[in-house]
Amino acid sequence: MHTLLTWLGKTDLDNSREDSEAAIATVVLNNPQPFDQIVILASAWQDEWDDYLHWLKARLVKAKRPHTNVEIHKVKIKSPIHYQSIFDESSKWVNKLSNNSESLTISLTSGTPAMISTAVILGKSRSNVQFVQSSALKGLETVNIPVDFAKAYVKSAAKGMANKALKDPNVAKSLSEIIAKSPDMLDVIRKAKILAGSELPVLVLGETGTGKEVMSNAIHIDSLRADKPFKAVNCGALPQSLVDTILFGHEKGAFTGADKQHKGLFEQADGGTLFLDEVGELPADVQVKLLRVLQEGSITRVGGSESIHIDVRIIAATHRDLLKMVEANDFREDLFYRLAVGVIHIPSLRERTQDIPILVAELMAEINVAASIQHSNKNKNISEKGMEFILSQPWPGNIRELWNTLNRAFLWSKTTDITDQDISDAMIVRSKLKEQPEVILSLGQIVDAKQLIDNYKKKYILAALKATGNNLTKASHMLSLNSHQALKVWMENVGVELPK
Template identity: 50%
Template sequence: MNTLLTWLGNKDLENMQADKGAAIATLAIKSKIPFDKIVILSNKDEQLWPKFERYLKKQLAINHRPFDDIQVFKAHINSPIDYPSIAKASEHWIAKLSDEAQTLSINLTSGTPTMTTLSVLIGKGKPNTHFLQTTPDNQLIEVDIPLDFVHTYVKSAAKNIASSASALSIHSAAFAALTSQSPAMKALIVKAQKIAVSEVPALILGETGTGKELMAHAIHKGSLRANKPIRIVNCGAFAQNLADSTLFGHKKGAFTGADKDYAGLFEQADGGTLFLDEVGELPLDIQVKLLRALQQGEINRLGDNKPIYVDVRIIAATHQDLQQQIAAGQFREDLFYRLAVGIIQMPALRERKQDIPELVNQLISQINHVGAKHPQYKSKNICEKGIEFISNQAWPGNIRELWSTLNRACLWSDSEMITANDLADALLASHKPQQDADISMSIHDKIDIVQLTDEIQKNYVKAALKASGNVKKQATQMLGLKDHQTLTNWMKRLQIDIDK
């Protein structure tokens, strides 16, 4: 796939109004290789975006060029000359599109000098990225930036004397896909960047839906193995009899149906990274072979005694408590300590509330992009009260649950603005809270069971009020109380005040 990434310039809009060509249309029509996808970034004149999309599609259709995948996306920048926010937006889109495309072309004509500068700085780090610009008379020019540019840039950065423009970005491009406005994520990414540049195995822990696979990709992209393959496997999806063959390969005739030699995931990832998702699900016999691969860098194909030497970095992930699995005899202790060198603990969504507005905008943008393929779909936005509602929910399924809820809200609502009520209707009821499995006491222990009970009640009342936006009627229903007067009496007894 060949992709064009561009900012939407004032001249592009002015010439569209006069039905004349400008930079974006010129590049799309005159490029040697047609673009399968065109991504346009803008932070203003949103009312003109649909018109510009239609104009550009019409121009491409006339010139027999692909025109199905053209879209203007909102760029969350503070101003057209604000380096930090433009750097963040540029990193996000260049990293995403260069991974997806065979070639990524970046337009250097449209947009401000700040946008052009950062596009070059960030884009030159991608091997499949090219730069294009146009002349005032709408001629296309392929820009040849000196080949030693990247080496000079990396050398300067390594010595901590990079240019001020390159130093403005907080995180490397490898981690641009991870939203990190919250202190928890900022601290985590600093740690992850250090792990990325090392060669140690990494173990990513966290609840379901917290983005463990996204973090694994970022660590790989931020490592010295970034240009080598990454292979991904969900260990929980293994058929018992195929786990060995899938990971380590097999020789012809090793089992019924093995009609030729097969290189397993370790060989496929040689020189790169192997990501083992839900590593706690691996059978014990496979854990032994995995430990040998980590310790000695060698594997054996099923049905073959000849060792094969591989250079593979392991990143593993799980939502389970591996220490408990070790105690239960379900996971090898020696393998755990081999994996648990660079440990990343992904925070739950409830622990990174500052990230929620940006995460919602990203997810809604993705949902709108997919929905735009359907003629009757209306592009959706979330109102401020909706964002506030989302921030007040528990999200036990984390980002994955948030994504599903937003999808349902967009599907069920006919309005272009999703409200808090729409989100409440789309939110699935969670299971009853789990009780502690075992409570043990020593003979001399003493507790105030009345105070303990009051604290539990107080925590649940406060949680219900927060989730309902302090709407007593709804909080009463959530808590199973008789009426809101009963809730008021409880609040007085438990000394709970509603925040004004």
């Protein structure tokens, strides 16, 4: 199979409306070897894709060239000049298409300089990749790039893999790509799809690491604002002295060092979505300003007097219990009800164990893609016992903890099958439990202390048995007991039996 990989350019779309060829059409119609597969990457202008594909296929039919396998694929990049996200997306496609094709041709005409330079670096690491470019004066040309990037690229790839491991996984791009089997998660996706089609503010709740930003971004991608900016900010990381200028911007000369006008995140997200992560961390004075923006639909830059209208959809997220914070006067009640119009709660991993095998498969695929760039690395998979061990763990850090553990297990595993021992060795042991709340008893109140203690013991015995795959020796060690016989006595006393 002979494949072409190219980015979609605005000129390609504009010229097609006038039935005129631009870069892509010139390449596919004039390349000496017809392409069996044409893969076009794009991040914008989605409403024009169908018309362009119809036009391009008609041109291919007229030229008696293959036309059935021509597709435009949406890619998730932060901007047309953001190298890391362009690298991440491009590497997936170059690796996949190069492995599955006899030859892969990459067009260097369409796309930004960042896209083209990334394509050159990636393509030069593959023996079956060639480059072409087109121009109005010279038409189609084969490009010979004599520089050997292989050594420099492998080093860069290793760094790229390290960066990938440090970041959260990219397990979904849109709601339709979130695969789930558990009823709770299927209900979350159903509600998210309803909210995506509305203009309502959304509050995403869930424990740390459950994927609240991924879900929020997916809602944006499936919304009417998909072609507009998606801006994200961690409210807990906003410096007190800069929070106003970060959110609302400032005028030139507003304070020492303000040598030019700056648009804040609300203006940068105008027409699109502003994601306020960990909104429960906002200080009280900022909560007041945020409420005013939501009520009035306008902001005023620091040092300015002009009221600037903004059209921004707010998606907020937090792992904290905002209603308890409202009761404690730590979060404004009026702001809470402004944000909590469309509310979805992402379940923890321990509440959606049916989804764990799917998530593990997606995460391992992403790790393998990052590692495959380094020629010495081979694909690795989770063994059956490895999966059983993963399913036995509570994963209090949720998807983020699972992702980091799999990255470490991939690194330490000596074989292509990652075992239960590899995963166990890769886990970070949590030595301290959360401090229990203070016990308060009123005079005359009666409690069954023995029953409370037995219930407490039973919960920890069951948790230890689950974590160790019902291994009595390991479970007794987890509970700081001297022997497995001591654990058996505990189990008999509280009525716990090992499954047969």
